[in-house]
Amino acid sequence: MSTKTDYKILVAGVGSIGRRHIKNLQTLGVKQIGAIDPSFRNPTSKNPSPSFGGVGFRPSLKQALKEKWDAVFICSPSSTHMKIALDVAKTKTPMFIEKPLSHTLAGLGQLQKAGQNIKPIMTGYNIDFHPQFQKIKALLAKKTLGKVWGVRAEFGQYLPDWRPKTDYSKSYSAKKALGGGILLDDIHEINSLYNLFGPVKKVFGLTAKQSNLKIETEDYVEAILQFENGIIGQVHMDYLQRDYSRHLKIIGEKGALVWDLGSAKLDLFPAAEKKWQTIDKIENFDWNTTYLAEAKEFLQCLKAKKNPSSGLQRGIETLKIALAIKKSVCLKIDN
Numbered sequence: 001m002s003t004k005t006d007y008k009i010l011v012a013g014v015g016s017i018g019r020r021h022i023k024n025l026q027t028l029g030v031k032q033i034g035a036i037d038p039s040f041r042n043p044t045s046k047n048p049s050p051s052f053g054g055v056g057f058r059p060s061l062k063q064a065l066k067e068k069w070d071a072v073f074i075c076s077p078s079s080t081h082m083k084i085a086l087d088v089a090k091t092k093t094p095m096f097i098e099k100p101l102s103h104t105l106a107g108l109g110q111l112q113k114a115g116q117n118i119k120p121i122m123t124g125y126n127i128d129f130h131p132q133f134q135k136i137k138a139l140l141a142k143k144t145l146g147k148v149w150g151v152r153a154e155f156g157q158y159l160p161d162w163r164p165k166t167d168y169s170k171s172y173s174a175k176k177a178l179g180g181g182i183l184l185d186d187i188h189e190i191n192s193l194y195n196l197f198g199p200v201k202k203v204f205g206l207t208a209k210q211s212n213l214k215i216e217t218e219d220y221v222e223a224i225l226q227f228e229n230g231i232i233g234q235v236h237m238d239y240l241q242r243d244y245s246r247h248l249k250i251i252g253e254k255g256a257l258v259w260d261l262g263s264a265k266l267d268l269f270p271a272a273e274k275k276w277q278t279i280d281k282i283e284n285f286d287w288n289t290t291y292l293a294e295a296k297e298f299l300q301c302l303k304a305k306k307n308p309s310s311g312l313q314r315g316i317e318t319l320k321i322a323l324a325i326k327k328s329v330c331l332k333i334d335n
């Protein structure tokens, strides 16, 4: 389906991800983009950089919402998503909300109710749009692995390397009140498992601060999930590994599959052949293509007035899983 592009879109939060979405919307032909961001509160004294060509800054959300927008992209720190989304919902405007949907469960029911007739509301899970993720979905649908028994997902990367030009200790990732911590920062892995295997019945997890990074949030997570269909998942997340480490391993009765997201390589071990084989490899994979495809899907849903698969409900379910991991109780060994 082609995308309509004569939309007027407001971007709330013009940091790292907000800038990316602005560029991608412009690439997709959207010309009328407005923005709000406390760092650019006064657009006359602090002009948007040239890369924001054509973006008109508004002084506040309240002021911006006096205008009619076709959609709002919420790209501010995680702890601000819910309040902005609820304000936007009052104007019945479609929205794209960056992951995680929020940092607590507060307001979820209210947003669900207010958002019933707003289409689309999308949660920003760009990995869904990775061509190799889609290949994995297709392989599972074809039952290439037969019955799946279990799955393991891992993400680890040293937080100070995420954005070397900024001070990580001042980022939202470092602050509890802003919804930081590796569990919510990396809710992507939980979403990928949810997307592949569906709802989760039980979780057990441990979150900890293992390092001396200057952050007040957790830097290490181990979690075990039991899906409603019986599959058992294991998720590891950390802010600590010096090498970017991101993998997904699926174990099934007819073999196993390993996706190395760092090298964009997909390996399959068919039980019948007893040999690993690389079934897909993308040289120099450009991650922006996933964000571009995600924005394109949003614009298509906007045109068709429908919700995407990673809609509000996905955002809610995945957030509930993440927060349950944090809340889960560990038993102390008796002396």
Ligand SMILES: NC(=O)c1ccc[n+]([C@@H]2O[C@H](COP(=O)([O-])OP(=O)(O)OC[C@H]3O[C@@H](n4cnc5c(N)ncnc54)[C@H](OP(=O)(O)O)[C@@H]3O)[C@@H](O)[C@H]2O)c1
Binding pocket: 012, 013, 014, 015, 016, 017, 018, 036, 037, 038, 039, 075, 076, 077, 078, 079, 080, 098, 099, 100, 124, 125, 126, 171, 172, 184, 185
């Ligand atoms: N899908 C992905 O792969 C992905 C990647 C990165 C980030 N994200 C998500 O996107 C969100 C933002 O992350 P980021 O890395 O872009 O953070 P960032 O670089 O810190 O940018 C956030 C921007 O939002 C501004 N802001 C703060 N409160 C606001 C409000 N109430 N209204 C509007 N703007 C506000 C901040 O201004 P001040 O600095 O002045 O406070 C800052 O300029 C987070 O929820 C994060 O989890 C998703």
